[in-house]
Amino acid sequence: MASYTITVNNQKRTVDVLPDTPLLWVLRDELNLVGTKFGCGIAQCGACTVLMNDNAIRSCSYPVSAVGTNKITTIEGLSENGDHPVQQAWDEMDVAQCGYCQSGQVMAATALLKRKPNPTDEDINAAMSNICRCGTYVRIRKAVHLAAEKAAGK
Amino acid sequence: MKQAPTNISRRNFLKITSLAGGGVLFGFELLANVAPEAAANAALFAPNAYLSIDANGIITLMAPNPEIGQGIKTSLPMLLAEELDVDWNKVVITQAAFDKEKYGNQSAGGSGAIKGRYEPIRKAGAVARQMLIAAAAQTWGVPEAECATENGFVIHKTSGKKLSYGELSTKSASMPVPENVTLKDPKDFKIIGKRIKNIDNKNILTGKPLFGIDTRREGMLYCMVSRPPAFGKKLRSFDDTEARKIPGVKNVVRTETVVAVLATNTWAAKKGRDALKVEWEDAGKLESTTEHIAAFKNLIQQKSEKPDRNDGDAEKALASAKKVLESIYEVPVLSHAPMEPINFFADVRDGKADLYGPTQVPGRAITDVAKALGIAEANITLGLPRQGGGFGRKLRSDNVVEAALISAAAKAPIQMLWTREDDMQGDFYRPNSMFKYKAAINNNNELDGWHLTAVALGGRPAAVDNFPAGALANYRVDGHSLQSNIQTGPWRAPTHNAVGFAEQSFLDEIAHELKKDPIDFRLELLERAKNNAAGKVNYDIEKFKGVINQVRQMSNWDKKTPGRFKGFAAYYSFSTYVAEVAEISIVNGKPKVHKVYAAVNCGQVVNLSGAENQVQGAIVDGLAHAWYTELTFDKGTVQQKNFNTYKMMRIQDAPLDVEVQFVATNDKPTGLGEPALPPIAAVVCNAIFAATGKRIRKLPFGKELNA
Numbered sequence: 001m002a003s004y005t006i007t008v009n010n011q012k013r014t015v016d017v018l019p020d021t022p023l024l025w026v027l028r029d030e031l032n033l034v035g036t037k038f039g040c041g042i043a044q045c046g047a048c049t050v051l052m053n054d055n056a057i058r059s060c061s062y063p064v065s066a067v068g069t070n071k072i073t074t075i076e077g078l079s080e081n082g083d084h085p086v087q088q089a090w091d092e093m094d095v096a097q098c099g100y101c102q103s104g105q106v107m108a109a110t111a112l113l114k115r116k117p118n119p120t121d122e123d124i125n126a127a128m129s130n131i132c133r134c135g136t137y138v139r140i141r142k143a144v145h146l147a148a149e150k151a152a153g154k
Numbered sequence: 155m156k157q158a159p160t161n162i163s164r165r166n167f168l169k170i171t172s173l174a175g176g177g178v179l180f181g182f183e184l185l186a187n188v189a190p191e192a193a194a195n196a197a198l199f200a201p202n203a204y205l206s207i208d209a210n211g212i213i214t215l216m217a218p219n220p221e222i223g224q225g226i227k228t229s230l231p232m233l234l235a236e237e238l239d240v241d242w243n244k245v246v247i248t249q250a251a252f253d254k255e256k257y258g259n260q261s262a263g264g265s266g267a268i269k270g271r272y273e274p275i276r277k278a279g280a281v282a283r284q285m286l287i288a289a290a291a292q293t294w295g296v297p298e299a300e301c302a303t304e305n306g307f308v309i310h311k312t313s314g315k316k317l318s319y320g321e322l323s324t325k326s327a328s329m330p331v332p333e334n335v336t337l338k339d340p341k342d343f344k345i346i347g348k349r350i351k352n353i354d355n356k357n358i359l360t361g362k363p364l365f366g367i368d369t370r371r372e373g374m375l376y377c378m379v380s381r382p383p384a385f386g387k388k389l390r391s392f393d394d395t396e397a398r399k400i401p402g403v404k405n406v407v408r409t410e411t412v413v414a415v416l417a418t419n420t421w422a423a424k425k426g427r428d429a430l431k432v433e434w435e436d437a438g439k440l441e442s443t444t445e446h447i448a449a450f451k452n453l454i455q456q457k458s459e460k461p462d463r464n465d466g467d468a469e470k471a472l473a474s475a476k477k478v479l480e481s482i483y484e485v486p487v488l489s490h491a492p493m494e495p496i497n498f499f500a501d502v503r504d505g506k507a508d509l510y511g512p513t514q515v516p517g518r519a520i521t522d523v524a525k526a527l528g529i530a531e532a533n534i535t536l537g538l539p540r541q542g543g544g545f546g547r548k549l550r551s552d553n554v555v556e557a558a559l560i561s562a563a564a565k566a567p568i569q570m571l572w573t574r575e576d577d578m579q580g581d582f583y584r585p586n587s588m589f590k591y592k593a594a595i596n597n598n599n600e601l602d603g604w605h606l607t608a609v610a611l612g613g614r615p616a617a618v619d620n621f622p623a624g625a626l627a628n629y630r631v632d633g634h635s636l637q638s639n640i641q642t643g644p645w646r647a648p649t650h651n652a653v654g655f656a657e658q659s660f661l662d663e664i665a666h667e668l669k670k671d672p673i674d675f676r677l678e679l680l681e682r683a684k685n686n687a688a689g690k691v692n693y694d695i696e697k698f699k700g701v702i703n704q705v706r707q708m709s710n711w712d713k714k715t716p717g718r719f720k721g722f723a724a725y726y727s728f729s730t731y732v733a734e735v736a737e738i739s740i741v742n743g744k745p746k747v748h749k750v751y752a753a754v755n756c757g758q759v760v761n762l763s764g765a766e767n768q769v770q771g772a773i774v775d776g777l778a779h780a781w782y783t784e785l786t787f788d789k790g791t792v793q794q795k796n797f798n799t800y801k802m803m804r805i806q807d808a809p810l811d812v813e814v815q816f817v818a819t820n821d822k823p824t825g826l827g828e829p830a831l832p833p834i835a836a837v838v839c840n841a842i843f844a845a846t847g848k849r850i851r852k853l854p855f856g857k858e859l860n861a
Binding site for chain 2: 022099123134140
């Protein structure tokens with residue numbers, strides 16, 4: 001076991017875990033931030049997507065020992081009142097079916113919009129590789145475009 | 155307005171209770187697929203849905219069915235709120251837990267929840283509304299007929315006096331249950347048929363602990379399990395010396411079949427599990443997909459002992475045909491792979507079991523756990539969280555029983571979690587299957603004979619009464635089931651998900667051979683079934699034609715656009731009619747699906763947003779699995795263990811748009827979670843044929859096209 005202090009949702013948190021523990025399990029099991037989901041464990045499905053600084057990472061394959069001073073943002077810390085433009089767009093488009101993958105989708109879209117505030121369909125194809133088993137991709141695409149409009153104040 | 159016959163009485167329908175702090179609780183029974191005599195039997199009465207109105211006017215509805223992504227937690231309460239006549243935004247909805255004493259059938263499967271509950275749940279709402287009216291009329295000393303309701307208030311029409319449901323709730327509990335209630339005329343619907351957002355959106359989008367995997371209880375240990383690495387292997391012995399050295403590992407227990415490692419977090423449990431030295435021994439045949447395919451090829455040349463359907467004489471028609479078309483279609487084994495990996499919480503101590511987690515069959519799970527633990531069902535409670543997808547995977551109770559046995563062995567509360575690899579090896583798979591079709595074309599250049607021989611790995615290989623049965627004088631189906639120790643089971647739209655591809659592709663082949671437009675060809679056959687039915691016709695011909703004509707129009711089927719190619723299929727399942735068209739192009743040898751059009755007749759749509767989402771999702775789901783996914787076994791072991799080799803579709807290959815139109819009708823609702831899936835594989839493969847001249851007869855088509 002080893003002790004790590006990481007910054008999650010603007011708070012410093014200290015955990016005592018095995019050094020190779022993926023960030024995902026630190027978030028879910030140690031910090032009780034269960035909005036970040038487990039789907040495959042090998043960085044394929046993206047259900048575990050969180051932000052490290054402004055970039056999307058797959059927390060199931062990112063050891064806690066590598067986080068260092070980078071800032072982690074999870075779905076719980078995306079906005080205070082659940083009203084981030086991406087969250088609003090996802091609600092308005094009524095994207096979710098089972099809802100399990102959607103926190104990862106929202107975090108991936110958030111990272112995309114930080115890099116490309118007005119993404120094209122091709123940008124979405126390239127950046128959003130998260131799996132949705134219910135097949136909500138049509139609405140996800142529309143929601144990303146809507147979120148871009150909202151963030152631009154349109 | 156229509157009078158609905160109710161057969162309502164306190165004895166056989168409602169359980170009405172006054173709430174302690176003022177207010178009323180209506181408990182009512184919602185049983186799908188139960189004979190009316192049984193439902194009317196007072197001894198069997200067990201409410202499984204609840205509506206409460208407290209003195210402050212807070213209206214709470216309990217949704218009785220497991221929410222697996224089909225939207226039932228939103229749509230069932232919509233039915234109740236409509237007839238109760240309340241403001242949807244002021245209604246609180248909670249998921250009912252499972253309690254055998256109080257609740258009845260709560261399963262999710264077969265696209266049946268809305269179909270079975272449409273009238274009963276509306277009647278329940280109407281009864282409650284009528285009793286609130288009675289309470290108001292008595293308070294004011296006026297006839298009930300002078301009273302109306304609006305958005306949670308009873309209004310005296312002549313004086314304009316108003317009382318809220320909250321104010322009336324306590325008194326309503328003592329009102330007589332009406333003999334008859336009036337259900338709303340569909341033209342007056344304010345909630346049913348409208349776009350209502352998923353009621354859990356906010357919780358989903360802020361990461362609230364909604365799912366079974368999110369369960370956290372005092373003293374709970376995280377659990378990972380070592381299971382047989384192949385079908386045909388079983389546990390012999392294990393050595394846990396190294397596993398117990400992993401920091402965080404608290405215990406290692408075994409049940410008859412598996413070894414479980416319990417730890418203070420998931421990662422330690424997984425490392426412990428991986429450090430176990432387990433010896434497995436042979437307990438049966440170690441089967442491989444290549445052997446199954448060889449057996450399929452043999453069986454498919456044989457007639458079954460008794461044909462599943464045999465109209466006229468298909469063999470004779472084929473023998474005297476001007477031309478015979480013959481094609482063999484094949485689909486692979488699939489995993490359900492719900493995004494939320496299999497898990498369950500169990501706390502089994504002192505002869506009692508507290509269970510919480512994802513299952514589509516809570517009733518069966520309790521029965522199975524009671525049997526496995528040797529305790530009474532009354533000593534088991536089971537809570538139902540939101541579920542991260544079902545697709546049929548959770549129609550078995552294996553995960554519930556496994557968690558309960560481990561908790562009992564450890565005498566501790568545990569959360570058992572499967573990895574994706576565990577799930578890939580431990581599923582009840584969609585069986586692979588093979589279909590040999592023969593079509594007889596007679597001297598008039600007409601299709602007049604059809605012979606299907608189907609084989610599947612366990613289960614039912616063919617949907618025997620499918621169109622074009624009924625349209626053809628000579629029609630025969632032979633089915634074979636190849637027995638295997640690799641377990642198979644229902645996967646979204648069971649049997650139909652494979653048959654839809656094969657049959658709708660073969661019909662396209664025949665249309666092409668006859669130089670007929672594929673839609674015209676279907677319509678001609680339906681006309682034949684109408685004017686000259688052969689054998690049983692199990693579909694409504696006009697409804698079938700209706701969706702076909704509608705999709706022709708919405709997709710501009712008859713308009714040709716350079717570089718764009720269209721494919722068509724139509725399919726009837728779960729009492730719902732779906733016709734689909736896909737428009738594709740070929741980019742660098744790979745299909746690009748620009749748009750899919752779907753015309754759907756599922757009776758009255760309850761939640762327009764949810765219904766459209768189900769159809770869009772089923773189309774993407776069906777397309778994804780037709781394009782990419784395939785499971786194969788080598789000596790009982792699955793060869794695709796995770797999403798790196800078991801390929802799932804990403805957004806880049808999904809259609810840019812899926813346009814859905816529902817036939818405007820007030821007929822009773824029919825199934826919707828599944829019926830849009832069966833046709834889509836053929837729709838896209840038929841478009842690929844139109845674009846390239848290559849006929850896809852084996853899925854996944856991405857492999858066939860090398861794309």
